[in-house]
Amino acid sequence: MIQEQRHNLPIAKGKDALIEEIRKNDVTVLLGETGSGKTTQIPQYILESGLARNGIIAITQPRRVAATSLAARVSQEQNTHLGDLVGYAVRFDEKHDEQKTKIKYMTDGMLVREMMMQKGLLGRYSVIIVDEAHERTLRTDLLLAKLKEIQRKRNGKARTQDDAEKGKGKEKENNSDDSSNPLKIVIMSATIDAEKFSKFFDNAKILYVQGRQHPVKIYHSATSVLDYTDAALRTFFQIHTDSAPGDVLIFLPGQEDIESLQKSIQLFASQLPVSALGVLVCTMFAAQDHSQNSKAFFPAPSGMRKCILATNIAETSITISGIKYVIDTGKCKEKQYLAKASGGGFDTLLTRDITKSSATQRTGRAGREGPGMCFRLYTEEAFNSMSESGEPEILRCSLTSTILNLKCLGEKLEEMDVMDKPDRDSIASALKTLWLLGAIDASQQITPSGFKMSYFPLEPQYACSIVASSTYSCTSAILDIVSVLSSSSKLFVDISDQREAVSDARKKFRHSSGDHMTVLNVVRAYREIGEGESSKAAKSARKEWCRKHFLNERSLIEACDIRKQLVEVCRRVGMDASAAVKENGKEREEDAVLRSIGHGLAGNSAFLQPDGSYKQVIGQTIVKIHPGSALSEKKVAAIIYDDLMYTNQIYARGVSAISKSFFSSHPVFNQRKA
Numbered sequence: 067m068i069q070e071q072r073h074n075l076p077i078a079k080g081k082d083a084l085i086e087e088i089r090k091n092d093v094t095v096l097l098g099e100t101g102s103g104k105t106t107q108i109p110q111y112i113l114e115s116g117l118a119r120n121g122i123i124a125i126t127q128p129r130r131v132a133a134t135s136l137a138a139r140v141s142q143e144q145n146t147h148l149g150d151l152v153g154y155a156v157r158f159d160e161k162h163d164e165q166k167t168k169i170k171y172m173t174d175g176m177l178v179r180e181m182m183m184q185k186g187l188l189g190r191y192s193v194i195i196v197d198e199a200h201e202r203t204l205r206t207d208l209l210l211a212k213l214k215e216i217q218r219k220r221n222g223k224a225r226t227q228d229d230a231e232k233g234k235g236k237e238k239e240n241n242s243d244d245s246s247n248p249l250k251i252v253i254m255s256a257t258i259d260a261e262k263f264s265k266f267f268d269n270a271k272i273l274y275v276q277g278r279q280h281p282v283k284i285y286h287s288a289t290s291v292l293d294y295t296d297a298a299l300r301t302f303f304q305i306h307t308d309s310a311p312g313d314v315l316i317f318l319p320g321q322e323d324i325e326s327l328q329k330s331i332q333l334f335a336s337q338l339p340v341s342a343l344g345v346l347v348c349t350m351f352a353a354q355d356h357s358q359n360s361k362a363f364f365p366a367p368s369g370m371r372k373c374i375l376a377t378n379i380a381e382t383s384i385t386i387s388g389i390k391y392v393i394d395t396g397k398c399k400e401k402q403y404l405a406k407a408s409g410g411g412f413d414t415l416l417t418r419d420i421t422k423s424s425a426t427q428r429t430g431r432a433g434r435e436g437p438g439m440c441f442r443l444y445t446e447e448a449f450n451s452m453s454e455s456g457e458p459e460i461l462r463c464s465l466t467s468t469i470l471n472l473k474c475l476g477e478k479l480e481e482m483d484v485m486d487k488p489d490r491d492s493i494a495s496a497l498k499t500l501w502l503l504g505a506i507d508a509s510q511q512i513t514p515s516g517f518k519m520s521y522f523p524l525e526p527q528y529a530c531s532i533v534a535s536s537t538y539s540c541t542s543a544i545l546d547i548v549s550v551l552s553s554s555s556k557l558f559v560d561i562s563d564q565r566e567a568v569s570d571a572r573k574k575f576r577h578s579s580g581d582h583m584t585v586l587n588v589v590r591a592y593r594e595i596g597e598g599e600s601s602k603a604a605k606s607a608r609k610e611w612c613r614k615h616f617l618n619e620r621s622l623i624e625a626c627d628i629r630k631q632l633v634e635v636c637r638r639v640g641m642d643a644s645a646a647v648k649e650n651g652k653e654r655e656e657d658a659v660l661r662s663i664g665h666g667l668a669g670n671s672a673f674l675q676p677d678g679s680y681k682q683v684i685g686q687t688i689v690k691i692h693p694g695s696a697l698s699e700k701k702v703a704a705i706i707y708d709d710l711m712y713t714n715q716i717y718a719r720g721v722s723a724i725s726k727s728f729f730s731s732h733p734v735f736n737q738r739k740a
């Protein structure tokens with residue numbers, strides 16, 4: 067059955083011709099409609115053709131959920147156990163075998179990481195397929211730049227195809243950086259600017275795959291939709307009550323919309339007559355635990371219709387069995403660099419309209435096993451006026467973390483051959499931030515601390531605080547704080563009509579030194595709830611405690627997960643994650659924590675010196691520096707105000723602002739706000 071499905075895919079008709087072109091060309095750009103079979107079939111065709119007999123076929127994906135689910139599907143098609151012939155590698159989860167794995171689905175980040183760690187020519191890979199290249203993530207762009215360079219080196223050395231054939235017996239060398247193994251690159255997408263990619267790779271061959279397997283009927287809204295969550299709710303129940311069986315996938319911009327729609331759907335579904343089809347709601351978003359995201363792939367129990375609420379993590383590459391209907395709100399969240407100049411900016415997530423490319427990809431999630439329907443909650447006119455594709459991340463996101471990673475490789479972004487070059491100011495601002503953080507020295511060389519920071523999967527500012535904390539023996543506390551700040555949802559729930567109750571409930575956590583210490587108090591209090599009770603009792607006690615204190619438990623649960631990962635990284639870089647201030651109690655701990663946080667803040671805050679210049683101030687937070695400043699009150703307040711606005715964005719998800727209470731009582735600050 068599964069072999070018949072493979073055989074019927076549109077790509078199967080062109081199999082021989084495609085393989086022939088890939089054999090003839092070092093780089094090919096493959097454009098084919100969603101669902102035509104690119105991602106699952108091309109690696110298998112390459113394997114069967116013997117084109118990769120000297121190494122592994124890697125297929126990169128921008129998202130982990132795609133990498134793992136595709137590996138599972140392809141190993142099923144190959145009738146092997148996942149992790150044997152077909153494997154995957156995503157952050158904190160790998161399933162592949164050094165000897166047996168020939169097809170490896172991986173996130174682009176994992177391949178970039180492998181390049182960084184091994185500093186070689188990726189010699190174990192014979193073919194690298196960069197899938198969903200249209201997404202133009204920073205990692206994909208860096209990967210493309212490096213692959214171009216690696217291929218030149220490897221293929222320059224490999225004299226002829228015959229030489230490669232002679233290397234057949236040298237299987238043992240597959241895992242080394244054997245540059246006698248030439249590299250083939252395939253770039254794939256359904257919605258790619260093929261010409262641009264081809265040009266980047268010296269006019270690489272463009273191949274087209276015609277046709278899709280099943281039709282998808284598209285419906286647009288007749289008029290503009292004001293409330294997309296409400297419109298999604300109505301559309302879902304219209305499908306549920308009027309249309310044939312089949313699961314529904316709804317695209318929403320972010321977790322908050324997903325959770326609110328989940329509640330509404332569940333509420334309405336509970337009011338349906340008992341004879342009606344039940345509704346099973348599943349959610350998928352990046353911040354959600356991977357095992358929870360995977361639940362969306364399980365078939366709905368009989369008598370139920372599955373409704374998946376997802377962000378754009380479900381937009382490309384994946385096939386969710388059973389999906390017949392797609393509802394597209396036309397919105398997404400996108401990382402955007404906040405250009406606040408002082409010490410370098412920060413990324414924030416903004417909700418915005420999607421692009422035509424995203425709309426096409428979303429539509430393509432239906433019609434994968436049979437005819438489908440896509441309901442776009444925007445007018446056809448709105449679709450026509452959407453931009454073709456999004457701006458590459460390299461042009462709109464903070465480059466601080468990327469440049470730090472490149473420094474580890476001894477690379478300079480400004481000298482790399484990337485498809486779109488970021489402007490000099492963005493690079494300069496990132497370098498300045500890294501210098502302020504102590505990650506690079508005055509000659510722009512990476513420092514030992516910078517190396518350590520690069521291991522943490524965090525913004526360098528947070529990584530810097532963690533690294534600094536070992537000097538002050540307070541790593542455990544800093545991990546508590548940074549984990550909450552890195553969580554994707556807000557810790558403090560603000561309910562506008564219950565302001566007083568909210569403020570009263572939180573009073574006991576509030577710390578005069580600012581929000582970082584306040585967060586620490588919350589985490590510690592939370593950890594004590596339910597101690598010594600059964601796990602079920604502890605779980606409900608924690609839930610109730612959070613409700614009573616207007617705290618978002620999801621944020622604390624996610625922070626626990628993040629913390630575990632950070633503890634592991636600490637171990638790898640030789641830091642003691644349990645380090646805690648033991649002598650002289652609270653006061654000394656507070657000082658140590660603020661100093662460590664101060665190291666991280668040095669990279670993103672306006673640290674004013676009495677002479678009016680900005681300067682790196684290690685070990686002090688804004689709270690500590692400003693009261694002693696010789697600057698005029700007004701000037702200080704103006705700077706603080708800007709910092710607060712800026713910092714508010716940085717910590718939008720965790721805390722409101724650094725010592726907001728301290729500053730909001732400042733008379734000049736209040737004047738300016740007014």
Ligand SMILES: Nc1ncnc2c1ncn2[C@@H]1O[C@H](COP(=O)(O)OP(=O)(O)OP(=O)(O)O)[C@@H](O)[C@H]1O
Nearest residue numbers: 100101102103104105106107139256383385387434
């Ligand atoms: N997990 C799965 N369960 C059932 N069918 C699947 C699964 N994965 C893939 N398929 C089938 O294989 C087809 C091709 O999938 P594939 O991911 O290779 O397409 P694609 O051309 O790469 O699409 P896209 O551009 O959307 O990633 C799907 O349309 C579907 O029919």
